Amino acid sequence: MKSRKIALWIVLMLVVFLPSLGFAQEKVIRIGALYPMTGRSGLYGMDSVAAAEMAIDEINAKGGAAGYKLDIIFTDSKSKPAYAVRVAERYITEDKVHFLFGVVSSAVGLAVTEISRQNKVIFIGTDHAATELTLDNFQPYYFRVSNNTFQSMTAGALYLKELQKEKPWKTISYIGPDYAYGHSQLDEIQYNLKRFGVDFQLVSKYLPKLYEPDYTSFITSLIKDKPDVLVSGFWGGDTVAFIKQAKAYGLFEKMLYFHPDAGGNYEVMSALGAEMPAGLVLSARHHNNWPDTELNRRYVAEFKRRTGRYPTYAAEGAYAGIYAIARAVEKVGTPDNTEALVKALEGLQIKLPEDPDGFTSYIDPQTHQIVQVQAIGVSVPDDNFPPAKMMLGKWKVYKAEDLLPPKELIEKRLKK
Amino acid sequence: MDLPRRYKFGLLWTAGLLVFALVPLLMTSRYQMNLAGHILVWGLFAVSFNMLWGVTGMLSFGQALYYGIGAYSVGLLVTRVGAAWFFPALGIGLATAALISLLVGLLVIRMTGVYFTMLTLAFAQLAYQVTLKWRDLTGGDDGIQGIIPPGLLADKTFYYYVVLAVVFFSIWVLKRMAYSPFGLVLRCIQQNPERVRFIGRSVRMNQLRIYVISSLFAAAAGALMAGMDSSIHPDMLYWTTSGEVILMSVLGGINRFFGPFIGAIVLILLEDVIGAKTEFWPIVIGSVILVIVILFPRGVVGEAQHLWSRFRGDSSQRSPA
Numbered sequence: 001m002k003s004r005k006i007a008l009w010i011v012l013m014l015v016v017f018l019p020s021l022g023f024a025q026e027k028v029i030r031i032g033a034l035y036p037m038t039g040r041s042g043l044y045g046m047d048s049v050a051a052a053e054m055a056i057d058e059i060n061a062k063g064g065a066a067g068y069k070l071d072i073i074f075t076d077s078k079s080k081p082a083y084a085v086r087v088a089e090r091y092i093t094e095d096k097v098h099f100l101f102g103v104v105s106s107a108v109g110l111a112v113t114e115i116s117r118q119n120k121v122i123f124i125g126t127d128h129a130a131t132e133l134t135l136d137n138f139q140p141y142y143f144r145v146s147n148n149t150f151q152s153m154t155a156g157a158l159y160l161k162e163l164q165k166e167k168p169w170k171t172i173s174y175i176g177p178d179y180a181y182g183h184s185q186l187d188e189i190q191y192n193l194k195r196f197g198v199d200f201q202l203v204s205k206y207l208p209k210l211y212e213p214d215y216t217s218f219i220t221s222l223i224k225d226k227p228d229v230l231v232s233g234f235w236g237g238d239t240v241a242f243i244k245q246a247k248a249y250g251l252f253e254k255m256l257y258f259h260p261d262a263g264g265n266y267e268v269m270s271a272l273g274a275e276m277p278a279g280l281v282l283s284a285r286h287h288n289n290w291p292d293t294e295l296n297r298r299y300v301a302e303f304k305r306r307t308g309r310y311p312t313y314a315a316e317g318a319y320a321g322i323y324a325i326a327r328a329v330e331k332v333g334t335p336d337n338t339e340a341l342v343k344a345l346e347g348l349q350i351k352l353p354e355d356p357d358g359f360t361s362y363i364d365p366q367t368h369q370i371v372q373v374q375a376i377g378v379s380v381p382d383d384n385f386p387p388a389k390m391m392l393g394k395w396k397v398y399k400a401e402d403l404l405p406p407k408e409l410i411e412k413r414l415k416k
Numbered sequence: 417m418d419l420p421r422r423y424k425f426g427l428l429w430t431a432g433l434l435v436f437a438l439v440p441l442l443m444t445s446r447y448q449m450n451l452a453g454h455i456l457v458w459g460l461f462a463v464s465f466n467m468l469w470g471v472t473g474m475l476s477f478g479q480a481l482y483y484g485i486g487a488y489s490v491g492l493l494v495t496r497v498g499a500a501w502f503f504p505a506l507g508i509g510l511a512t513a514a515l516i517s518l519l520v521g522l523l524v525i526r527m528t529g530v531y532f533t534m535l536t537l538a539f540a541q542l543a544y545q546v547t548l549k550w551r552d553l554t555g556g557d558d559g560i561q562g563i564i565p566p567g568l569l570a571d572k573t574f575y576y577y578v579v580l581a582v583v584f585f586s587i588w589v590l591k592r593m594a595y596s597p598f599g600l601v602l603r604c605i606q607q608n609p610e611r612v613r614f615i616g617r618s619v620r621m622n623q624l625r626i627y628v629i630s631s632l633f634a635a636a637a638g639a640l641m642a643g644m645d646s647s648i649h650p651d652m653l654y655w656t657t658s659g660e661v662i663l664m665s666v667l668g669g670i671n672r673f674f675g676p677f678i679g680a681i682v683l684i685l686l687e688d689v690i691g692a693k694t695e696f697w698p699i700v701i702g703s704v705i706l707v708i709v710i711l712f713p714r715g716v717v718g719e720a721q722h723l724w725s726r727f728r729g730d731s732s733q734r735s736p737a
Contacts, residue, residue, distance in 0.1 A: 074690055074698060081649040086688065093445035094444075094448075107557050107558055114647050180556050183556070
């Protein structure tokens with residue numbers, strides 16, 4: 001009886017302590033990722049997960065970072081901030097992650113950055129655009145490895161300024177979804193046009209609700225307003241629905257469609273196929289056909305090989321985030337020293353698929369925002385990336401440093 | 417017969433309280449306390465909602481309105497005016513919820529059945545849209561972050577115990593109410609409003625009273641949640657939030673006082689456990705709910721009690737006809 005009891009104790013001890021022993025022996029960088037896997041932005045989440053896994057496999061195949069293997073766990077954020085907060089808490093306290101990672105929705109990003117601040121755990125933002133995260137809501141443990149809307153709207157304003165010299169235009173209208181993302185793009189395009197001394201007049205602005213199925217009334221109003229340029233701030237399925245419906249009314253022959261943040265997203269091209277009109281001026285945070293570098297070609301091809309589809313822009317953000325983590329840990333030598341990692345990430349340089357030759361993305365030490373080149377293109381026939389029939393071409397490239405907010409604005413908004 | 421029953425309830429209360437009180441002491445990570453805290457707050461919200469639906473038979477699809485009022489009162493005042501405003505904000509939230517529920521209540525109780533449900537939904541969606549669009553005040557869909565309660569309350573463990581105390585006290589009050597003569601009138605309203613009038617009681621007056629009371633406790637739940645998550649979001653006022661408490665009540669059983677509370681435990685644990693394992697969580701949760709609704713229409717608590725009484729009871733008496 002006694003021996004049985006002892007045996008039972010031994011088994012119990014083994015069960016309790018073996019897993020933790022295993023943990024202690026293996027050197028692992030634990031990353032807790034939150035992405036939407038369902039709903040409208042589910043594709044961005046799935047692509048991000050695939051790209052993050054791809055980056056991890058690449059790094060681990062080469063022996064990891066500073067001898068540590070990378071390990072990532074994913075949870076569907078459901079695009080719900082309250083749920084994401086609970087998952088982030090679980091990652092930090094239960095899974096003991098070294099990094100929080102991901103997030104597509106800015107609202108979820110803002111909620112998670114609060115948890116990151118309170119727990120002093122680094123949060124690598126890979127794909128949410130709200131400028132607030134690196135300015136007004138700045139906190140030392142947050143880093144963003146994709147462009148924010150301010151950067152794309154600055155590039156947009158520079159494009160429009162140049163355009164005015166070639167083909168004079170005067171009036172613009174704006175259409176974008178009625179939530180923070182749509183509103184900040186409207187503010188930022190106006191702010192930047194004024195900053196660059198562009199003479200323009202905003203004749204109308206429309207803010208239909210997110211996921212609006214029918215844009216007819218907005219399209220007819222826009223045609224009546226007769227702007228020279230229509231600035232658009234939609235994303236994903238909304239862009240697709242708007243373009244389809246506007247095409248039927250001949251809107252694209254009447255004004256220049258200009259969509260510098262998310263108009264050139266690959267999923268828009270692939271969803272529209274041959275229906276995509278030519279001559280639209282668009283951009284995105286990553287392009288499958290620009291820059292034409294070895295790194296970008298390899299990245300796109302490998303993603304296609306693994307998933308059977310071409311990546312949306314969101315994937316590259318996740319890819320960049322994993323590399324940023326690996327480089328920072330290599331510099332510090334351990335994933336456990338958070339303060340040293342923050343220092344290492346500040347100013348960190350990473351060569352990414354979206355970097356043209358001669359430029360390397362880096363993280364701005366003051367705002368923790370990645371600084372990148374932006375290219376704006378025009379839709380042209382190109383069937384190298386099926387099912388898309390049109391891709392962007394005729395690129396104009398904007399230098400990374402020119403896209404940052406002016407110093408006074410950074411200081412004013414950081415203080416808030 | 418009355419005495420042992422009372423003891424039994426006392427024992428159950430103490431056991432429940434003990435389980436939740438021990439969480440911070442026995443937990444292996446703070447996440448478990450966070451989860452328990454969420455269960456408590458959602459449990460209170462669901463129980464308060466079920467006072468309307470399960471007890472009085474008024475299926476409100478708009479309780480998120482009051483949950484949101486509580487949350488935004490605390491969120492706005494704590495972040496805009498100062499952390500010290502946490503308790504005053506809670507009071508202001510409750511007062512606002514009482515006032516609005518009184519006004520809305522006067523309008524909606526004139527309707528019955530599906531019309532009542534739709535009207536409550538409409539008011540809640542209205543408030544959701546206002547919260548979403550009034551960006552200068554509410555921060556729009558970005559919500560409000562950095563809601564840190566003052567002093568000792570900023571400590572997560574202490575805050576948890578405050579939540580525990582408030583929730584248990586609130587549920588105790590609601591339970592007393594459910595089994596008081598007032599509760600009896602409410603049950604009568606559900607079963608036969610005509611007779612309530614015959615015995616000289618006003619149906620509308622009592623419906624309005626319970627509507628305001630239920631809304632008050634929903635606002636309290638919202639206020640507690642704002643301090644727990646440190647961030648709030650217009651989603652809290654969206655119809656899915658109202659839907660969630662309905663689901664919790666169905667899962668746990670609407671005809672049992674503690675049904676919605678158990679439903680909250682089941683739903684939150686399911687969401688977290690399954691959400692952590694697979695991105696196909698909706699299909700798993702959907703199936704579980706389908707099975708419960710179709711096979712166990714009394715809900716988890718109702719079904720458990722039924723089984724218990726069958727197990728104890730005289731089998732010959734309960735043999736199927």
